Amino acid sequence: MNMTKKTKKKMALGSEPILIGVCDGIAKYFSTDATLVRIVFVASTIFGVVVY
Structure with missing residues (x-):
């Protein structure tokens, strides 16, 4: 009997x-x-881009 266990690792893809x-x-x-x-982060980012 093969008792090895496969585990999944969470991999980061980019900065998201x-x-x-x-x-x-x-x-x-x-x-x-x-x-x-x-939502607050996205709104502040968009507002900051519009100001500059």
Whole structure:
């Protein structure tokens, strides 16, 4: 009997998963929803680009 176990590893592809993780960490720190933090981040990024 072969008892080896295949495990899946989560691989980061580019910078998107890092950004999601940072937003999740900020949301946990402030005890709020991660989606709200992501929306605020995207809105502030777009507003910052429009200003310059």
